[in-house]
Amino acid sequence: MKGIKNWLRRLTAHSRGGIRRQVLFLVLACGLSTFLATLMLFGYFLYGLQDALEAESRDIENVVAESVSDLVGKHTRTWLRTTAENEAAHMGRELAVNSDDVEFLADSMTMLMQSRDKYGMRQIVNARDMEDIAAGTPYLHYSPQLAAEGVDGELAAEIGQAANFVDVLIPLSKTYWGYRSVFVVASRKGYSICVDNIPGEPRQSIYPSPEARTAFLERYDARQRPWYRMAQAKGTCTYTDVFLAEEGYLGMGCAAPYYDENGFAGVVGINGSIEDLQHQVRQVSIGRTGISFCLDGNGRVVLSSVGEGVLAPGLQGADLRENPEPTLAEAARRMTAGENDVVKVLVDGQEYYLAFAPLQNADWSFGTLIGQDEVLAPAQEVASTVQEEMKEFYEILGQTFAGGAGKALLLLFPLAMVAFVTSGVLADRLVRPIRALTKGVQEIAAGNLDKKLEIHTGNEVEKLAACFNEMTEELKEHVQRLSQAAAKEERVRTELEVAARIQAGLLPAPLTPAVQAGKFSLSAFMQPAKEVGGDLYDFYFLNEDLLVVTVADVSDKGVPAALFMVMTKTLLKDQVLRRRNEKDLAQAVAEANDALVQNNTTFMFVTAFIGILNLSTGKFIYVNAGHNPPLLCRRDRAEYLPKAQNPILGVRGGMAFVAETLVLQPGDSLFLYTDGVTEARDKAKEFFGEQRLQEILSATAGQEAEKQMETVLEKLFAFVGEANQSDDITMLALAYGKKDEN
Amino acid sequence: MSDLPIRYNSEEINGWQVLQLWGRLDRTTAEEAADEGEKQLAACRKLALDLSGLSYVSSAGLRTILKLASGAEQAGKSIVIISSEGMVREILEMARLDLFITIHDSVDDLKNV
Structure with missing residues (x-):
C-alpha cells in the first residue's frame, strides 16, 4: 500500500515537473490545435464550396434548360412558321393552277355555247x-x-x-x-x-x-x-x-x-x-409527333397527315372551330380568317406548336403541328445531360472531397508523428543545455571547480552557464585564496611552533635550591607571544662562584628570530665560556657580535644584557648591548641601571664594547626583562611601562627572586587582562645572598 | 593619535630631504615605512628621517632604520635621524642607535651639518 502511494507520488511528480515534458506538451498542444483548426477550416471550406457548387450547378441546370428550351422554342416557331408559309404558298400555287384552268375552260365553253352556230357538228x-x-x-x-x-x-x-x-x-x-x-x-x-x-x-x-x-x-x-x-x-x-x-x-x-x-x-x-396534295401534306409533317393539315373555309380538315383523331380529314367532318378544346378552336377560327401565326394548342391532351398560313386563291389554310415535348426534347436532353454531367461532377467532387478529407486524415497521422518527434527533439534540444547545466552545476557542487560549462545555445541558458562559469572561477579563486591563506597560516603556525620549541629548548632548566645553596635565588620566566618573538634568557656557572645571566631580545619573530636567538645564545655562551673569567666579558661580547654580523644578512639584530655575578663577593660585571636597562632593587627601592653604553648586536662588526661593574649587597636583587614587559599593553592600549614595573619591584625589594617574579607576573597579567600579547614576555629575577632575618 | 597607522610627509629643509613619520613604527608598519624611505632615499642624496612625530618604535622599526642606514652607506649617501626628547628617543638611545646613525634633536640642527 505504501509502495503504491510512493509510486503514485513519483509518477505525479514526474508528470508535473520537467521542462522537457512541459515544452513537449506545449508544442504538441500548439501543433495539434493548429492541425485541428486547419482541418476545421478546411472542412468548413469544403462544405461551403460544395454548397456553393451545388447551388451554382442547379442554377446552371435551370439556366441551360431554360435558355435551350427558349432557343429551341424560338427556333421551332420560326421554322414552323416558315414551313407553314412555304407549304401554304406552294399548295396555294397548285390549287391556283386548277382554278385558272377551270376559269379558262368555263370562259372557253361560254364563248363556244354563245356562238355555237359558228361550229359544225363534232x-x-x-x-x-x-x-x-x-x-x-x-x-x-x-x-x-x-x-x-x-x-x-x-x-x-x-x-x-x-x-x-x-x-x-x-x-x-x-x-x-x-x-x-x-x-x-x-x-x-x-x-x-x-x-x-x-x-x-x-x-x-x-x-x-x-x-x-x-x-x-x-x-x-x-x-x-x-x-x-x-x-x-x-x-x-x-x-x-x-x-x-x-x-x-x-x-x-x-x-x-x-x-x-x-x-x-x-x-x-x-x-x-388530291392524293398528291395529301402526299405533300404528309411529307410536310415534321418529326415523330408532327401533323400537317389543311383546313377549308368551313373549318373542316380537308387534308391531313394523320388518319385518326381530331385532325383526321373528314368529308363530313366537324367544324374544327367548334372543337371543345378552346386553343384548337381559336386557332381554327384564326386559320379560316386567313391569319398567319404560330400558337400553342392542345390536341388530344398533348401540347403542340401550331403554325398556320393561308393558301393563296383559296379560303384554305395550311397548318403544321409539332409536339412541344419533341420540340423541347433537345432542351430536355441538354438539361438532362447537364444534370447528368452535374451529377457526375457532384460525384467526382464528393469523391475528391472525401479523398481530400481522407488524405488530410492520412496526412494528419504522419504529421502528428512528425510533430511528436519534432517536438520531442525540440524539447530535447531545449532541455539538453539545461540538463548539461544541471549536471555541470552538480559536478561543481560536488567540488570539481575546474569544471567548465560548455553551453553554446546563444540564449539565456548560455548566459546562465557563463554566469556559472564566472561564479565557479571566482569560487575557485576564493577557495585557492582560502587554501593559500590556510596553508600560509598553517605554515606560520608550524613555524611558530617550531620557533617556540626551539626557544623553549634553549632555556636552561631551573636551578635547584641545592645549587643555589642559599647564596642567591634566581627565577626566570618566559612566555612567548603568539608569534614567537625571539626572546632569550640564560644562566650558567663559569665556575663555582661565577654565575652568568643573560637576557636578549631578537628584533624579529618566528623561526628566523628563533634561529638568530640560537646563534646569539651559542656565540655569547661560547665566548664567555672560552674566557672563563669575568674581566674579559666585554671582549667576549664584541667577538660574539662580530660573529653574528658575519652571519646576518637580513639586518636582524639582538639587544642583550649579559652579566657575571661573583657569588662570593657580590661583584656583578655586565655588558648592556642596546638592551632595556635592568632594575636594581636595594633597600625597599628599585632603580633602573644606566642606559646601555653598547650597541645592539649583529649590526656592525668591529665595535668596541664596554663592561660595567656593580657590587651587590646581600638582599639586593636585579630584575632583567625584555621590552615585552614594559611594552605590554592593556585593552586600552596603554603600556605597562617602566614606571609601573619600577613601583612593583620597589614594593617587593628584598624578597626572594621567586616571590618577586610571582608578584610582577600577577600584576602584569592583571594589567594586561584579556588583551593580546604582542611580544614575548621574558623576565629574570636574581636576588643576591640571603636576606638577613633580622 | 598614538595608535594611528603610520603617515608620511616629505619636504626639503636646509638642503636635506626630510621624511616625516607619524604614528607607530612597529612590525605592522615597518615594511611600508621601509618602502617609503627607500623611495625617498633613491631620489635624494641627503635623507633625514624625522621620527619626532612617532609615538613608538619597536625593534622591527629599529631594524628598518638600520636597513635604511646601511643602504645609504652603501650608496654613498647621507642619512640622519631627527628625534626630539621622548619615548622614541629613549628607545633609540637604549638600543644605542646613535652608534650607527647620527641623531639630531630637531631639523634646525641640519643647518650645521
Missing part, C-alpha cells in the same frame, strides 16, 4: 356505246335521266356543237397527264363531255372494273355532284370539298359555271385526285 364517242374507254379519250356521257328520255335533234345538234370543246379540253387535259384527273363539262341538260387522265400505262381503261362502268352508266349524273351544285350555287369558280370519287380515290374539284344565250348552261369542272 362526233365523239358515247360512253354508253363503248365497251371500254381508254384514258385520255374524250367521251360523251348521258345522265340516266337523259338516256331514258332520249336526245332530240336540237339537243343532239347542241351536243354536236359542244363536242368541239374537246379541242380545248384535250390539250389542257394533257398538261394534267400524270395526275388522276377528270375534266368534265356538264350541261344542265344532262349530257357531259369528259376526259379522264390515269397515270401509268397509256390507253388503259378508265373503268377500274366492269361494275364500275355499269355503276357509272346507270347512276352517274354530273348535275347531282357536289362540285356542280356548288359552282351553280355560287356562280363563280369554286373549289369543292374533298370528296370520295366514283373511282375510289380522294378527290377534290374546282368548278365554274358556263353560260349560253339563255344564261346558266352548265358547269365546267376539273376533278382531280
